[in-house]
Amino acid sequence: MSxxxxxxxxxxxxxxxxxxxxxLVTDRRLRGDRSLVAVVAEAARAGVxxxxxxxxxxxxxxxxxxxxxxxxxLGATPLLVNDRADVALAAGAAGVHLPxxxxxxxxxxxxxxxxALIGRSVHGVEEAxxxxxxxxxxxxxxxxxxxxxxxxxxxAGLALVAATARAVALPVIAIGGINQENAAAxxxxxxxxxxxMSAILSxxxxxxxxxxxxxxxxxxx
Amino acid sequence: MVRNGFxxxxxxxxxxxxxxxxxxxxxxxxxxxxxxxxxxxxxKDDLSVREQAALGRALRALTRAAGVLFLVNDRADLAAALDxxxxxxxxxxxPADLARHIVGPDRLVGVSAATVEEALAAREAGAxxxxxxxxxxxxxxxxxxxxxxxxxxxxxxxxxxxxxVGIGGIGRDTIAAVMAAGADGAAVVSAIVGAxxxxxxxxxxxxxxxxxx
Numbered sequence: 001m002s003x004x005x006x007x008x009x010x011x012x013x014x015x016x017x018x019x020x021x022x023x024l025v026t027d028r029r030l031r032g033d034r035s036l037v038a039v040v041a042e043a044a045r046a047g048v049x050x051x052x053x054x055x056x057x058x059x060x061x062x063x064x065x066x067x068x069x070x071x072x073x074l075g076a077t078p079l080l081v082n083d084r085a086d087v088a089l090a091a092g093a094a095g096v097h098l099p100x101x102x103x104x105x106x107x108x109x110x111x112x113x114x115x116a117l118i119g120r121s122v123h124g125v126e127e128a129x130x131x132x133x134x135x136x137x138x139x140x141x142x143x144x145x146x147x148x149x150x151x152x153x154x155x156a157g158l159a160l161v162a163a164t165a166r167a168v169a170l171p172v173i174a175i176g177g178i179n180q181e182n183a184a185a186x187x188x189x190x191x192x193x194x195x196x197m198s199a200i201l202s203x204x205x206x207x208x209x210x211x212x213x214x215x216x217x218x219x220x221x
Numbered sequence: 222m223v224r225n226g227f228x229x230x231x232x233x234x235x236x237x238x239x240x241x242x243x244x245x246x247x248x249x250x251x252x253x254x255x256x257x258x259x260x261x262x263x264x265k266d267d268l269s270v271r272e273q274a275a276l277g278r279a280l281r282a283l284t285r286a287a288g289v290l291f292l293v294n295d296r297a298d299l300a301a302a303l304d305x306x307x308x309x310x311x312x313x314x315x316p317a318d319l320a321r322h323i324v325g326p327d328r329l330v331g332v333s334a335a336t337v338e339e340a341l342a343a344r345e346a347g348a349x350x351x352x353x354x355x356x357x358x359x360x361x362x363x364x365x366x367x368x369x370x371x372x373x374x375x376x377x378x379x380x381x382x383x384x385x386v387g388i389g390g391i392g393r394d395t396i397a398a399v400m401a402a403g404a405d406g407a408a409v410v411s412a413i414v415g416a417x418x419x420x421x422x423x424x425x426x427x428x429x430x431x432x433x434x
Contacts, residue, residue, distance in 0.1 A: 059313040060295060083270065086298035090319035101269035107302040111323065 015114050017094070019138040019171040020049025020078060021193030021217050022210070026070075028055055030201040036066070039206045041073040046210035048200070049193065050117075052097050054082035067091035078117060085111045095119070097140065100127060105134040124160065125167045138171040139164070140195050144186065145177025148198065158189040165190030180209070183216035193217065222327045223306045224349055227290060229386045229406035230258030231427045234294075235280075237265055239415040246279040248414050253283060255423025257413075258406065259290035261309055270299065277303040292331060297323035307331060309352065312339060317346035333388075335369055340381045352408055353377055355389025356399060359410075365389060371402035378403040396426055400433035 024043050031039050040051055051074060053067050064087050071079045071091055078094035081087050085108040088096040095117030096108050108118050120131035122139045131139045141164050143153045155176060165172045171192035178186055178194045186194055196213065203209035233252045240248050249260055262280055264273045277293065281303050284291035292307045293300035297320045300308035307329025310320050317332050324330065332343035333352045340351050353374050355365040374387055384406070387399040392412035399407050407430060416422030 060310070060315040061313050064315060064319070084296070084298060086296060086301075086315060086320070086323045089298075089323055090315055099270070101271040103270050103274070103298060103302060107298065111298055111301060 016117055016137060017078065017115075019117065019119075019173075019192060021173075022047075022049040022213055023052055023080075023140070023173055023175075023193065023195035024048045024050070024200050024210075025052045025054050025082075025175070025195050025197045027197050027201060030198050032202060037069050037073055039201055040070055042206040043200050043210045044074050044077045046207040047214050048077060048210050050078045050080055050094070052080040052082055052195070053093075054097070056083070060084065060087055063087050064090050067093060080117060080119065088112060088116070095137075097121070098136075105131070105136050109135060119173070122164070123156070125164050128164045128168045128170070128172070132168045132170050136170060138173055138192070139168070140173045140175050141191075142174070142195075143176030144174045145182060147177035158185060161186060161189040161191050165192075180212045180216055183213055184218070187217055223290070223329060224327065227306075227329065227349075227384075228258050229290070229350060229384060229408075231256060231423065231430055232259040232261065232386050232388075232406050232408040233257045233413050233423070234261045234263050234388070234408055234410045236263060236410050236414050237268075239411050241415060241417075243419075245276055245414075246283065248419050249280055250283055251419035252413050252423045253287045253289055255413075255420040255425075256427035257289060257423055259292065260284050261292040261294055261408070262305075263294040270296075273299060274302065277305070281305065290329070292329065300324050300328065307349070309333070317343055317348045321347045334377065335366055335373070337377055337380050340377045340383070344381050344383055348383060350384040350386065350405075351377065351381065352388045353385050353404075354387055354408075356387045357390030357395060359390040362389070371395075371398050371404075374399065374402040374404050393422075393425055393429060396429050397433035400430055406430075 080095045080097045081093045082097050085096045097119040100121045117137050119138045120136040122128045128139050146155045161174050173193045173195050174186045174191040175195040179199045200206050200209045235245050290306045292309050293305045294309050295314045297308045301324050308324050309331040311333040317330050321330050329349045331350045332348040334340040355368050358368045386406040386408045387404045388408035391407050396407050413422050
């Protein structure tokens with residue numbers, strides 16, 4: 001598979017939207033007895049920067065249906081689809097977020113075009129460098145703090161955020177146990193932004209949680 | 222372009238769990254030597270996309286060298302990335318018209334259909350061929366539903382002008398009945414990938430298929 005993105009690189013900035021700073025990553029299991037679309041709509045009204053639809057157990061058809069519903073309630077807020085560039089394209093999403101062992105960025109770029117946001121999950125500096133080399137627009141770096149979403153995984157801590165942000169020019173979005181208490185320290189360590197699941201999905205008020213996270217980030221999300 | 226004329230014939234669907242521990246690329250190579258006309262990569266759920274892509278590249282090289290069709294199950298993005306000849310979608314997967322949008326006008330879009338209604342809808346959505354089944358009971362796809370029998374192929378062929386491959390539990394004793402019911406080809410999983418001698422099993426099925434055509 002050849003890399004089809006060369007024309008987009010060079011001196012001119014890519015024609016893509018800025019990388020949002022507050023990402024909500026979905027997981028239906030964390031939303032309590034509310035509908036996912038209701039929680040996402042509330043987060044969007046409260047100013048969440050982007051929503052990444054990540055429902056690994058859904059087959060393509062159901063994932064597409066979910067993406068289409070979310071896109072409608074999100075309005076101008078970008079929707080990113082985890083893993084599946086085909087579903088992202090079919091749903092008219094703003095981009096795709098690729099797992100660490102997902103599609104090459106060049107493949108996703110060829111399908112989705114120059115305006116799509118394409119991110120990559122990474123777990124360390126070397127993976128982040130590779131993501132930068134293959135043309136990702138941002139990386140999501142984890143797992144920073146201990147989290148119930150990925151039990152078993154040892155938290156890397158803010159030192160990894162700092163090391164990764166120093167090593168790559170790409171925006172680094174930190175994930176894993178990020179909440180209102182540690183969001184500001186995460187950004188101070190060098191993260192461009194944060195990605196959360198339960199901090200919004202499981203909050204009594206997703207809107208209030210979103211607003212508090214935005215405040216902790218300090219500026220435009 | 223492949224859509225202008227294609228022969229699905231003996232259509233092998235990969236299944237690593239049934240391959241008796243042999244690498245899928247090796248199994249597919251043997252099936253091609255035995256006369257397979259088409260190969261569909263159907264990866265296990267727990268295989269990462271990177272692993273699927275690596276396997277897919279190997280199968281693409283094998284199929285291209287042999288002039289055999291190569292299709293990817295479900296993932297239209299992977300089908301495009303691998304330069305496959307097409308994508309095959311089930312009723313729970315991306316709709317055929319959207320799969321077409323992703324793989325472009327030159328690749329095949331195959332759709333699984335169990336009923337005449339599903340077959341008509343697939344045709345409407347731009348499918349190039351239908352996988353009709355499960356014809357017989359199958360253990361490879363526990364979610365595949367009730368067996369529909371070869372007569373369902375006849376019913377669908379009478380209403381829908383698309384090539385049809387039967388799928389589901391087809392083996393050496395049943396492939397002739399599937400072809401006699403009007404199928405253009407037969408998709409085979411365990412009777413090939415689970416055979417002790419894959420090449421011989423494919424050759425035997427192919428001979429029975431050609432004799433029944």
